[in-house]
Structure formats: C-alpha cells, structure tokens
Amino acid sequence: MSDLKVTIPGVARSDEGGAGVLAARTRGSVHVIGSGLLGASVGLGLRARGVEVTLEDLSPTTVALAADYGAGRLRGADDPEPALVVVATPPDVTADVIERALAAYPSAVVTDVASVKLAPYLELRRRGVDLTHYVGSHPMAGRERGGAFMARADLFTARPWIICRDEATPAEALALVEAVALDLGGVLLEMTPEEHDxxxxxxxxxxxxxxxxxxxxxxxxxxxxxxxxxxxxxxxxxxxxxxxxxxxxxxxxxxxxxxxxxxxxxxxxxxxxxxxxxxxxxxxxxxxxxxxxxxxxxxxRIPGKHGSSERFATITVFVDDRPGELARLLTELGELGINMEDLRLEHSPGAQIGFAEIAVLPEVAERAVADLVERGWRTL
Amino acid sequence: MSDLKVTIPGVARSDEGGAGVLAARTRGSVHVIGSGLLGASVGLGLRARGVEVTLEDLSPTTVALAADYGAGRLRGADDPEPALVVVATPPDVTADVIERALAAYPSAVVTDVASVKLAPYLELRRRGVDLTHYVGSHPMAGRERGGAFMARADLFTARPWIICRDEATPAEALALVEAVALDLGGVLLEMTPEEHDxxxxxxxxxxxxxxxxxxxxxxxxxxxxxxxxxxxxxxxxxxxxxxxxxxxxxxxxxxxxxxxxxxxxxxxxxxxxxxxxxxxxxxxxxxxxxxxxxxxxxxxRIPGKHGSSERFATITVFVDDRPGELARLLTELGELGINMEDLRLEHSPGAQIGFAEIAVLPEVAERAVADLVERGWRTL
Missing domain, CATH: 1.10.3660.10 (6-phosphogluconate dehydrogenase C-terminal like domain)
Incomplete structure (x- = not known):
C-alpha cells in the first residue's frame, strides 16, 4: 500500500550486539543539546544502549535534572569531540543551535529533532552555513507534558522517525543518524523538508x-x-x-x-x-x-493498526462497570481464538455499564458474536 | 456537578416486575411508525419486556424485515388503539407523521425519537395541532450503519435519553414516555426543544x-x-x-x-x-x-467515565502485538487491585508493539507503575 522506505524495528531492548555496534559507530560519544523531554529521552535511550552521552542546556537546573535522571553527564572542557550532536531545543532556536554545533564540532554529524524541518534548513542555507554534516530528523513522539522528568528511554519505540537529508549528505552521516533512530526504536521514513512540513x-x-x-x-x-x-x-x-x-x-x-x-x-x-x-x-x-x-x-485512507481500518469489522460488547470484567472479556476472546485488532471503550456518565468496541477480521466477526453470546456476553 | 434530573438505570434485563408494570401501563400495546434502526430497536426492546408491539413503515420491505427480526407485527385493521405511538421516521417527515398519529389515535400518547426537537415542534404548533398528548424525546443512540438489520434490543442501554415536554403535557403522558425510556435502559434528561437543539x-x-x-x-x-x-x-x-x-x-x-x-x-x-x-x-x-x-x-469540561477527566492520571504500558498480551495486562491490574477507569490503545503502522493508556485514580498511579514494572511490564 505504500512505496515508502519503512523499516520495522524489532522491540529494541538492550541487545548486546546492537548496542556494541552503535557504541562503536558513535565512537562512544553523543552530545545532546537541550535537556527537555526529547533530549533527555534520547540520552536515556542511548545510555541504555551503551553509548556515552554528554548534555548541555541553557538552564543549569534543567541539565542537572536530566543528568540526575540518568540521561547523561555534563560536558567537560577536556571531552573529545563527539561523533554525533543531537539538537533538541525548542523550534524557535533550532537553526541557531545547529549553526553553533556545526562550528563547534567540525568533524561531528549534527542532527535535530524539531517538529518542523524547512524553516531551520532555509535559515541555515540563507546564512551560508555548510550543511554537509547536518541531517535533519523528526521523531514523532511526545507526551502531554514536557520536561526531563517525563523522559523515557522508550519514548521513540514504534513511532515514525522522519529523516530529511539533501543531495550533499554523505552516506556515512545519513547512516549514523539512521542507526541512532533505529536503535531508539523508531520507524524510519525519508522525506524532503518541504514534504515533511x-x-x-x-x-x-x-x-x-x-x-x-x-x-x-x-x-x-x-x-x-x-x-x-x-x-x-x-x-x-x-x-x-x-x-x-x-x-x-x-x-x-x-x-x-x-x-x-x-x-x-x-x-x-x-x-x-x-x-x-x-x-x-x-x-x-x-x-x-x-x-x-x-x-x-x-x-x-488513514491506516489503522495493520493498514486500512476498512479491513476490520467492529463488534460491540456490553461490559458491566465492575473490576475485572474487561480482563475477563479479553481472556475469553483469547480462549475462543479470536484475535483482537483494536479496542475502544465507551462510557456514558451516570451509567453502570460501558461498551467495548472490538475490531476483528470480518471473516471471524459473526462467529465471535455467536461465541460471546453463548458465553453470556451481551453484544450490540 | 450538575443539577439535571438524571436517573441512573439498573442494567435492564427482562426483569419480570418491570416488564409487567410496563405492559400494564401501555395496556399491552405500543405502535411504532418507521422500522429503521431506531424503530426496530424500540420494538425489539419493548417485546423483550413483554409489551405487544405493532409496526408500520412506508416501505413494505422494511416493515417486513423488522417483523422478521422480531421487532413486532404489522398492525391489523381490528387492532385496538395503542396506549403509545413511537414515531421513528427520518427527521424531515417527523412533524407530518406526528400530526397524523395524533389524529389517528386520539387517546394515545405520541412520542418521537428524532435527533432534532424544535423544528417539528414549531411546525406542529404553526399548524395548530393539539400537542397535549405529544411528548418529544431523543435517545442518543445510533450505529455507524442504519437499517432494521442492525437493530438491537439493547441499543439504548446507558445512553442519554432526552425528554422534551411543554407546560401543557399531562403528568401521565410524561410518566409513560419516561417509563419506556427507562425500561429500554436510557439515562433520562429533561430539556426544552431549544435547549436540546x-x-x-x-x-x-x-x-x-x-x-x-x-x-x-x-x-x-x-x-x-x-x-x-x-x-x-x-x-x-x-x-x-x-x-x-x-x-x-x-x-x-x-x-x-x-x-x-x-x-x-x-x-x-x-x-x-x-x-x-x-x-x-x-x-x-x-x-x-x-x-x-x-x-x-x-x-x-467534558465528563469522562465518572465525571471530569481531570480526576484521573494516565499510565502508558507497552503491549507486544501478541494475542493475549492485553488480557494478561488487565488481569494483572486486577490482581494488583488497581481499578482501571478508562483504556485506550494506540498503534503505529508497521510496528510490532502498541501502547495501552490506562486511566487510574491519581493516588494509585505511582504504585501501579511500580507494581507493573516489577512484574516485567514496560511503562512510558
């Protein structure tokens, strides 16, 4: 259904082979600028995979907090140049910070995780910055609240991670950013900055x-x-x-x-x-x-769990508002050999009962309803 | 949090006492005009509670289908006047059908289930129709597809059911419509037609x-x-x-x-x-x-399951895309004594893993995460 380059990640736990490869590729060192939710999550994820991470933030409090959470350590004056710099600052300063990072670490690859890609790229071109070592990226991950205290090593697992390179990007620079995105669990997609935005x-x-x-x-x-x-x-x-x-x-x-x-x-x-x-x-x-x-x-057109939502039939089951009822329903579905493709719960205020809307393959829907009714469930 | 008249229904199964009372109140007979999803569901629900239901529809095919599904029988020339007429036609003919029903069954109470309440009411007033025996109502129930073949006796369970009366509505007429709404499992609310619309x-x-x-x-x-x-x-x-x-x-x-x-x-x-x-x-x-x-x-401001959604904390748990994993998670939550207030699943296309977002009371959130992690679950 798509001709995009999609890579399906394994469930990336700290697997020794992968971690060793990434640590070698990054020469053991990634520098993360900006220690909010995304920066601290990148730090946590990389450290879990054996990569040395250094941190930097305009706010001494923020960076100390991220370090306390285990996202990395503050960068010292004697630290060698990192192999990769990840810019994880707010979008409005992303271009400035990328320019500064490219100047400060001339042999490093610089990437960013900002949720817009064209404006910083055009601004850097306008300033005449050499972007050979820059690869834009955007992991589509987030949480309702930001901040290092919400950061998690697994934040990027199974989320789209878009990579924006241009014709001048060297293969090694691209490969390094892709390796990091994959190791953090992202699903890679490649786009131009215009297409992305x-x-x-x-x-x-x-x-x-x-x-x-x-x-x-x-x-x-x-x-x-x-x-x-x-x-x-x-x-x-x-x-x-x-x-x-x-x-x-x-x-x-x-x-x-x-x-x-x-x-x-x-x-x-x-x-x-x-x-x-x-x-x-x-x-x-x-x-x-x-x-x-x-x-x-x-x-x-919107893809569901395994492609188009048109592929599934929905069965609606009444679930009493009692602890354990939904678990019992799902356990019985498993016993009946019915694979649940998706699940939604719905409640009305003031009501003692809710509905579980369960997506299943159309060919099993009729049997699923019959089996559930036989076991005493009420379906809509 | 509200001063509305809300009645919380029990889970209305065919309970003999209730059914007998309703059957007596309706003198054993309700006539339903319009045999689509809502009309046929009203018929099925009332018949399950011991009420005699007659059906009518402009389309002979539609009414025959509804009768085949058990929603009632076609009305005969010798049938006595029903105690209640339920108009379940499309909104654009609702006023016409209500007027005709009031004329044809002068001692019956007439209600409708249309999802708009002011336009038919004003139209009937404009025509000078005596609305003493009319009580508007709107059960907020529906399914993605219409038609008698989608009808269910339980369609109205735990859904808001709005009643619109006016100052001239006799108490007995109101009580009859409310009894039917409650018996079909609805959550009653009273509004003016303007407020409703x-x-x-x-x-x-x-x-x-x-x-x-x-x-x-x-x-x-x-x-x-x-x-x-x-x-x-x-x-x-x-x-x-x-x-x-x-x-x-x-x-x-x-x-x-x-x-x-x-x-x-x-x-x-x-x-x-x-x-x-x-x-x-x-x-x-x-x-x-x-x-x-x-x-x-x-x-x-939107109420969740038990009132404002602000009352709950959300914990996010990674769930492998394997049959039975979600059932196992919910079962373990039950074993841990953690009451789940709401549940949402999220998946990324191409990913082998999903997220379960579980709403819990804020005071148990921290312990829930700790207990789940101890049992080997990964949380975000």
Whole structure:
C-alpha cells in the first residue's frame, strides 16, 4: 500500500550486539543539546544502549535534572569531540543551535529533532552555513507534558522517525543518524523538508488547531449541553489538551503550510455553512452530502493498526462497570481464538455499564458474536 | 456537578416486575411508525419486556424485515388503539407523521425519537395541532450503519435519553414516555426543544461537520503524509465515517443553531489564521496561545467515565502485538487491585508493539507503575 522506505524495528531492548555496534559507530560519544523531554529521552535511550552521552542546556537546573535522571553527564572542557550532536531545543532556536554545533564540532554529524524541518534548513542555507554534516530528523513522539522528568528511554519505540537529508549528505552521516533512530526504536521514513512540513501540517498541525478551536467552543457552554457529550466529542477534542506554549512555537515555525491548510479548511467550512444556510438554493443539499461523503473517503485512507481500518469489522460488547470484567472479556476472546485488532471503550456518565468496541477480521466477526453470546456476553 | 434530573438505570434485563408494570401501563400495546434502526430497536426492546408491539413503515420491505427480526407485527385493521405511538421516521417527515398519529389515535400518547426537537415542534404548533398528548424525546443512540438489520434490543442501554415536554403535557403522558425510556435502559434528561437543539448542535452536530471537513482534506493528500497519521488524526476524524444521507437530514433540521455554531467556529478559525499569518503584529502570539489555552479549558469540561477527566492520571504500558498480551495486562491490574477507569490503545503502522493508556485514580498511579514494572511490564 505504500512505496515508502519503512523499516520495522524489532522491540529494541538492550541487545548486546546492537548496542556494541552503535557504541562503536558513535565512537562512544553523543552530545545532546537541550535537556527537555526529547533530549533527555534520547540520552536515556542511548545510555541504555551503551553509548556515552554528554548534555548541555541553557538552564543549569534543567541539565542537572536530566543528568540526575540518568540521561547523561555534563560536558567537560577536556571531552573529545563527539561523533554525533543531537539538537533538541525548542523550534524557535533550532537553526541557531545547529549553526553553533556545526562550528563547534567540525568533524561531528549534527542532527535535530524539531517538529518542523524547512524553516531551520532555509535559515541555515540563507546564512551560508555548510550543511554537509547536518541531517535533519523528526521523531514523532511526545507526551502531554514536557520536561526531563517525563523522559523515557522508550519514548521513540514504534513511532515514525522522519529523516530529511539533501543531495550533499554523505552516506556515512545519513547512516549514523539512521542507526541512532533505529536503535531508539523508531520507524524510519525519508522525506524532503518541504514534504515533511506539508505532511505534518496536514496530519498533525491542522487537526491540532481544529481540535483546540472546537474544544474552545465548550468554554461558554451550558452544563446540560456538556452532559450530552458522547464519544464523538471526546474523540474530536482529545488533543485539545496539548501544551499551548509548545504549539505556539510549532505552528509559528510551520506558518506557511498551516495557514494554507487553515485557509482551505475555512473555505470548505464556509461552503458548508452557505449550503446549510440556504437549503432552497439548487444543489445545496447535494453540496452538503458531497462534503460529508468526501469525509467518508478521507477517513478510510488513514491506516489503522495493520493498514486500512476498512479491513476490520467492529463488534460491540456490553461490559458491566465492575473490576475485572474487561480482563475477563479479553481472556475469553483469547480462549475462543479470536484475535483482537483494536479496542475502544465507551462510557456514558451516570451509567453502570460501558461498551467495548472490538475490531476483528470480518471473516471471524459473526462467529465471535455467536461465541460471546453463548458465553453470556451481551453484544450490540 | 450538575443539577439535571438524571436517573441512573439498573442494567435492564427482562426483569419480570418491570416488564409487567410496563405492559400494564401501555395496556399491552405500543405502535411504532418507521422500522429503521431506531424503530426496530424500540420494538425489539419493548417485546423483550413483554409489551405487544405493532409496526408500520412506508416501505413494505422494511416493515417486513423488522417483523422478521422480531421487532413486532404489522398492525391489523381490528387492532385496538395503542396506549403509545413511537414515531421513528427520518427527521424531515417527523412533524407530518406526528400530526397524523395524533389524529389517528386520539387517546394515545405520541412520542418521537428524532435527533432534532424544535423544528417539528414549531411546525406542529404553526399548524395548530393539539400537542397535549405529544411528548418529544431523543435517545442518543445510533450505529455507524442504519437499517432494521442492525437493530438491537439493547441499543439504548446507558445512553442519554432526552425528554422534551411543554407546560401543557399531562403528568401521565410524561410518566409513560419516561417509563419506556427507562425500561429500554436510557439515562433520562429533561430539556426544552431549544435547549436540546442548541446542546446537540454543540456536542454532536458541530463536531460532525468539523470532523467530516477535516477528513475530506485527506482525500487529495499524498500517501506519505497519510503514513504519518497518529492518534490525534485518527481521533479527530473517526466520526467522519458517519452516513452522509442521515446527516444531511439532521443538519438540515437543526439548521439555525448549526449555522450559528459554524459561523462562530469559522470566526475563531479566521482569527487564528490571521494571527499566524502575521506573527509580527502586536499580540499575535498571545492571541494564538489564548485560543489554544481556551481549548485546554474546554476539553477539561467534558465528563469522562465518572465525571471530569481531570480526576484521573494516565499510565502508558507497552503491549507486544501478541494475542493475549492485553488480557494478561488487565488481569494483572486486577490482581494488583488497581481499578482501571478508562483504556485506550494506540498503534503505529508497521510496528510490532502498541501502547495501552490506562486511566487510574491519581493516588494509585505511582504504585501501579511500580507494581507493573516489577512484574516485567514496560511503562512510558
């Protein structure tokens, strides 16, 4: 279904072979600039794989905290030049820090983990910085709260990790960054900075803005309206809980694609509202139906656990709100030999019962329902 | 947290006492007009509770199918007048069918299950129809696909069921509709038609339009962009899979509140895009941050399983993609005495591993992580 270069990682525990290879490749030393969630997680992950990590941060408190958590040690004046520098600073200073790192460590490969790739790259080119030793990267990992105290060695496991090189990037530099990304558990994809920024604009930045603005509409709402909230509202607004300060920077750094996407979305919204406002106009109902049907087609393109979500059937099982009921259901599914491809829980406030929506292969759905009903479960 | 009249249902199985009472109250007979998903589910649910149900539908095929599924029998010429008529037709003909039912069965109580309440009510008032015996209602239940063949007696279990009466509604009429809603497992809420339509506009119709338009933006997208889709995009676009034909009717019937909400949302979107387009303007960054922060506040108002989601801490556990792993995790959580308040699964395409995000009470989160790690689970 895709011609991208996707590498499926093993579940990277501290396996001696891999760790030894990476340690040798990095000549035993990676320097991480910026000790927040991502920088400290890179440090923890690499140290777990036998790599020596040094740390640096504008804030003495932050870097001391990351060191305390085991992400690495402060860099000393006598330390040899690292093989790799990972820039993990906020997006608005990424270009400056990359330039400084390339100058300070002229034989090192420099990468960054910023969630936008074009603006820093263009800024560095504009300044005439030699980017031969720079390889951009973006691990799509994060948590709702930032900071070194949230860092984990496993943060990147099974997450897409995008690599942006250009035609001048030497094979060894690319291989080193890829080795680190793979060893930290990432799923590699290669893109140009433009492709990256447009892509994350569409699949991450636009949904973030839309979700935040939708949730913002709930602020002045009556309590009785909020009481009617169902799974649809909960799903559409979940990411509205994200950190505003971080997102101001991300959106600012990916301004042009995001503004373009917001304008296109606003045009669709305007067309929809116009058609709804004046239903007597010829074609108004058709226009509304067309936009809703396009939504059907769009959502069917999103890959699920093992590819397209169209591949699965959903069975809904009632689960009493008692400890252990869901575990019992899943255990019985296992006993029945039914493989669960995905699971969603849904509850209504005030109700004593919930629903488990279980995705299974279509060919087993009917038997699964029959077997569950025979065992006393109620299905919808 | 609310002063609404909420009644928490027991888990309504066919309990003899309740069924007998309802059968007596309805004098043994409910007539359901419209044999789609909701009408057939009402029929199945009432028949399971010992109530005689007759059916009617414009389409002979549809009504025969519903009867075959056990939702009731076709109404005969000699049948006595029913105690209750449930109108379960598409929203655009609801008012007509209610008027006809009130005329045909002058001593019956008439209710409907349409997802909009004001337009049919105003239309009936405009026509001068005596609404003494009419009580509007809206069970917030549905499935991704409609039709009698998807109907279930349990469809309404634990779902909000809104009742709209007016000052002229006799207590007995209200009590009858409430008894049916409760017996079918619904969670009762009382609202005026205006409150209902504004409320569902905000928590259901606006999110539907926004989600559909967001998903529609994916139609022309490059495959490599879609490959980067994460949980955020999946969540925000899930309901975009809904039936366009049904939604054309729902949105058309709730036109004014939805247009108003879309206009307000479009204004927020425009303000956001403007601030992003011209970041040098004084206050632009502040404006973006304010809108994102309002999203934080809005999402925190949505009730979760047992009230506000702010009440819970989330722990993230890595789960290998092997049958039985999740069941084992939930079983061990039970053994550890840790009560799971909610559960979400997340997967990356191409990865051999997933994440289970488990909501627990904050005071047990730390111990839960420690206990799970001790048993060999990896947490994020």
């Amino acid at each position: 447009r892509s994350v604009g569409l699949v991450s930045h636009l949904p973030q803005v839309v979700s935040s603005l939708l949730a913002a509409r709930l602020v002045p709402a009556a309590e009785q309206a909020i009481e009617l909230a169902g799974g649809g509202l909960r799903d559409t607004t979940r990411i509205a809980a994200s950190d505003p300060e971080l997102w101001v920077q991300i959106l600012g750094a990916n301004r042009e694609p995001v503004v373009e996407l917001l304008d296109a979305f606003a045009a669709d919204l305007g067309a929809f509202a116009e058609a709804l406002r004046d239903p007597a106009r010829p074609g108004a109902k058709r226009r509304i139906a067309d936009l809703l049907a396009a939504g059907n087609r769009g959502v069917s | 504004r409320s569902v506009g905000l928590v259901s119709h606006l999110p539907q339009v926004v989600s559909s338009l967001l998903a529609a933006r994916l139609v022309p997208a490059a495959e490599q962009a879609i490959e980067l889709a994460g949980g955020g995009l999946r969540d925000t676009t899930r309901i975009a899979a809904s039936d366009p034909e049904l939604w054309v009717q729902i949105l058309g019937a709730n036109r004014e509140p939805v247009v108003e909400l879309l206009d307000a949302f479009a204004a927020d979107l425009g303000a956001f895009a403007e601030a992003l387009r011209d970041p040098a303007r004084p206050g632009a960054k502040r404006r973006i941050a304010d809108l994102l922060a309002a999203g934080n506040r809005g999402v925190s």
